[in-house]
Amino acid sequence: MSSQLPWLEPDDPLPLPAHAWGAADPAPGLLAAGGSLSVAALCAAYAQGTFPWYGPGQPILWWAPDPRMVLPVANFRLHRSLRKTLKAFRNDARCEVRVDSAFADVITACATKDRDGQAGTWIVPEMIAAYTALHKAGYAHSVETWIDGRLAGGLYCVALGQAVFGESMFAHATDASKIALSALVCLCKHHGISLIDCQQNTPHLASLGAHEITRAEFLSHVDTARRLPAPRWQFDPVYWNALLPSS
Structure with a gap:
């Protein structure tokens, strides 16, 4: 997929998991950055097999790895x-x-x-x-x-x-x-x-x-x-x- 990572505003929906970075991209499985960690956002993410994982000083990073x-x-x-x-x-x-x-x-x-x-x-x-x-x-x-x-x-x-x-x-x-x-x-x-x-x-x-x-x-x-x-x-x-x- 494209190496350009989507940036999400707090109310934006996540891209579909199929749009996550692939093996040839910098971080395979990375789907998007930004967005929100609200209850609704987390439930929507997990419902499509996506989870947040990031470190101190980084924006929220969303992942949908393949394989799982x-x-x-x-x-x-x-x-x-x-x-x-x-x-x-x-x-x-x-x-x-x-x-x-x-x-x-x-x-x-x-x-x-x-x-x-x-x-x-x-x-x-x-x-x-x-x-x-x-x-x-x-x-x-x-x-x-x-x-x-x-x-x-x-x-x-x-x-x-x-x-x-x-x-x-x-x-x-x-x-x-x-x-x-x-x-x-x-x-x-x-x-x-x-x-x-x-x-x-x-x-x-x-x-x-x-x-x-x-x-x-x-x-x-x-x-x-x-x-x-x-x-x-x-x-x-x-x-x-x-x-x-x-x-």
């Missing part, structure tokens, strides 16, 4: 060590999974965590404010790992109907983010949600069963899933049965 990294929940790989961790967590009265009890704490922890030696600076203050508003509107959720009454790890995601878009994770204790992701997989399995968007390809996500699909496949999934009734965002310990034998 996704985690089919049926393919989630529960490695032996994580299975052992989950069994211990499930059977420990000091441990629990909570949903949406500390969204602001989760996204703030994700913003300040180290990622391969770099701070998660793409979650700039404006993004924290925008996704907190999205959470209050019912479209963003946190899945949290609690140990001894303290938030030990978690993740946050965006959800439109049954289209679930993973955003970021953090851990203050070993495997705490993996426990939260496992809980999200169980919640999705319980409600018949088939796919979690992972946005970008990483070896860690691939090791858990995620893989790439074309943007067209992803957009077809989103268009169908977002029209389905939203699940009840809560976690019941019985949901662990989707990954672990009942005990």
